[in-house]
Amino acid sequence: MSTITMGVDLAKNLFSVCAVDGAGHVQRRQDLGREAFALWLAQVPAGTVVAMEACSGAHHWARRCLEVGLQPRLMAAQFVTPFRKSRTLKNDRNDAEAIATAARQGNMRFVPVKSVEQQARLAWHRVREGYKTEGLEISNRLRGLLAEFGIVMAQGDRALRIALADLDAAASLPAELKELLRDLSAHWAQVRDRIAACDARIEAHAKADERCVRLRALIGIGPLTADAMVASVGSAKEFKNGRQLAAWLGLVPTQHSSGGHTRLGTISCRGDAYLRTLLIQGARSSLQRAKVTAQDRATPEQIWIRQLACRMPFGKLLVAIANKHARQLWAMLAREEAYDAEAWLKHPMVQRPAGKRAVRIAGMA
Numbered sequence: 241m242s243t244i245t246m247g248v249d250l251a252k253n254l255f256s257v258c259a260v261d262g263a264g265h266v267q268r269r270q271d272l273g274r275e276a277f278a279l280w281l282a283q284v285p286a287g288t289v290v291a292m293e294a295c296s297g298a299h300h301w302a303r304r305c306l307e308v309g310l311q312p313r314l315m316a317a318q319f320v321t322p323f324r325k326s327r328t329l330k331n332d333r334n335d336a337e338a339i340a341t342a343a344r345q346g347n348m349r350f351v352p353v354k355s356v357e358q359q360a361r362l363a364w365h366r367v368r369e370g371y372k373t374e375g376l377e378i379s380n381r382l383r384g385l386l387a388e389f390g391i392v393m394a395q396g397d398r399a400l401r402i403a404l405a406d407l408d409a410a411a412s413l414p415a416e417l418k419e420l421l422r423d424l425s426a427h428w429a430q431v432r433d434r435i436a437a438c439d440a441r442i443e444a445h446a447k448a449d450e451r452c453v454r455l456r457a458l459i460g461i462g463p464l465t466a467d468a469m470v471a472s473v474g475s476a477k478e479f480k481n482g483r484q485l486a487a488w489l490g491l492v493p494t495q496h497s498s499g500g501h502t503r504l505g506t507i508s509c510r511g512d513a514y515l516r517t518l519l520i521q522g523a524r525s526s527l528q529r530a531k532v533t534a535q536d537r538a539t540p541e542q543i544w545i546r547q548l549a550c551r552m553p554f555g556k557l558l559v560a561i562a563n564k565h566a567r568q569l570w571a572m573l574a575r576e577e578a579y580d581a582e583a584w585l586k587h588p589m590v591q592r593p594a595g596k597r598a599v600r601i602a603g604m605a
Contacts, residue, residue: 246290247340248277249332250297256332260340269333282308291343293317293335294351302353313343314351352478354471361445361471365464365514368438375431382424389413442467454572457579459529459541460522460565468515469569476574482567489516491563507559516562523561539581 243262248255255277259267272280281301284290286309292298294314302312324330324338342348354362379400386392386403389412393399404425407418446452446463455466479485486492489512494505509516527549530542538546541564548557572579 244285244288245340245343246284246288247336247338247343248290248292248301249335249339250292250295250301251332254332256336258333258336258340260337260344264341264344266337269336271332278304281305281310284308284310287311289313289343291315291339293320293339298351299354299359303356306353312353313348314353315339315342315348316351319348352474355474358471358474361442361467364438364441364445365468365471368435368442369514371431371435371438375428375435378424378428378431382421382428385417385421385424389417439464445471451573454578455569458565458568458572459539460524460526460561461569462522462525465515465518465522468518470573472512472515473573475576476570479570479574482570485570486563486566488512489519489566491516491519491559491566519562519565520558522565523558526561526565527557540584541581 244267245260247258247260249257253274255272255274257270257272257277257280259269261267281290281304289311290305291313292301292315294316298314302314305312320335320338320342321327323342324334326334379397382400382404383393391403391410391413393403404421407413407421410418413421443463446456446467449467449470451470452463452466455461455469456463461469473479473485476485479488483492487508488510490508490510492508494508496503496505526541527545530538530545531549533539533542545557545561548560552560568579571577571583
C-alpha cells in the first residue's frame with residue numbers, strides 16, 4: 241500500500257489534485273481537465289488512497305478508481321472544512337490539500353461507494369421527489385389564479401379537481417382564462433401520472449429484492465422506505481451498529497456537554513434527509529397502528545410505543561420510533577435476518593440471572 245494520499249477537489253471540468261506523503265507534507269499539486277484526470281487515474285500506483293468529497297459525480301469517480309486498483313475515500317464536506325488552513329482563503333488547491341489531510345485521520349468516517357445499480361434505483365426516488373414538488377407548485381398556482389376571481393375551495397387535491405371540473409359552469413371566468421386553466425390542469429394530471437409511474441417502478445424494485453421483502457415485515461416500513469434504505473446503504477455493514485446508522489440519519493440528539501454535565505438538544509438532522517423523512521412518516525403509521533390494536537394482540541413493540549405515548553410529546557415520540565426502526569433495519573440488513581418481534585427476549589440484559597435481592601424477595605413471598 242502506498243504511503244501517498246491523493247486529495248482531489250472535484251468539479252465539472254477542472255480537477256485539482258494534491259499529493260501528501262506519510263508525514264503530511266505536500267509532495268506536488270496539479271490541475272487536470274476531465275479527460276486528463278481520467279487518464280491520470282490509470283497511471284497512479286495501485287493501492288494509492290484517492291480522497292474526495294462526497295459531492296455530485298463522486299461515486300462515479302470512486303468506481304473508476306476501483307476499476308484501476310485504487311482505494312477511493314469519500315467524505316462528507318463538513319468533515320473536510322476543519323482541515324482547511326484558512327477559512328477566509330478558499331480555493332481549489334487549498335480544498336484538495338484539506339481533503340488529503342482529512343483522509344489521513346484515523347477516526348475519519350467515510351461514505352460507502354454506491355454501485356451503478358444503487359444509484360439507478362435512487363434516481364427514481366429523486367425524480368419522484370421532483371415531481372411531488374412540481375405537482376405542489378402547480379396546484380398552488382391553480383388555487384392562486386382561481387382565488388383572484390373569487391373561487392376558493394377547501395384544502396386537498398380532491399377539492400381542487402372538483403373545482404376544475406366545474407370550470408364550464410363558472411360564468412364569471414373569462415373564456416381565455418378557462419383555456420389557460422385547462423392547459424395547466426392537464427399538466428398537473430401528467431405530473432400525477434408520472435408520480436404514479438415512479439411509485440409502480442419503486443414497488444417493482446422492492447418486490448424483486450429479497451432484502452426489501454425482509455424490511456417490509458416491520459410495521460411502518462413500506463416499499464418506498466425499504467427500497468430507499470437498500471439503495472442508500474446496501475448491506476449496511478459499513479456501520480458498526482444500529483446506533484451509528486441512526487446517527488448517520490440524524491435521529492440522535494445533539495450534545496452540548498462540558499465539565500461532566502451532559503446536555504442533550506434536538507435531533508442533529510445530519511445525513512440523509514430523505515431517508516430520515518421516510519422513517520419519521522413510517523413512525524406515524526406505527527403509532528396509529530399501535531393505538532388501534534387490541535391489547536391482547538399487540539406486539540412487544542406496540543406495547544412499548546403505547547408506554548412512550550403516555551410520557552412523551554408527539555414529535556419526540558415519532559423520533560424515538562424512527563430511531564428504533566433505523567436500528568432494526570440495520571440488524572436485518574447487516575445480519576441478513578428476518579424481522580423477529582420477540583428478538584428483545586434474546587438480549588443479554590433480559591437473559592441475565594436475577595440478583596440476590598430479587599431471589600430473597602421471591603423466597604419471602
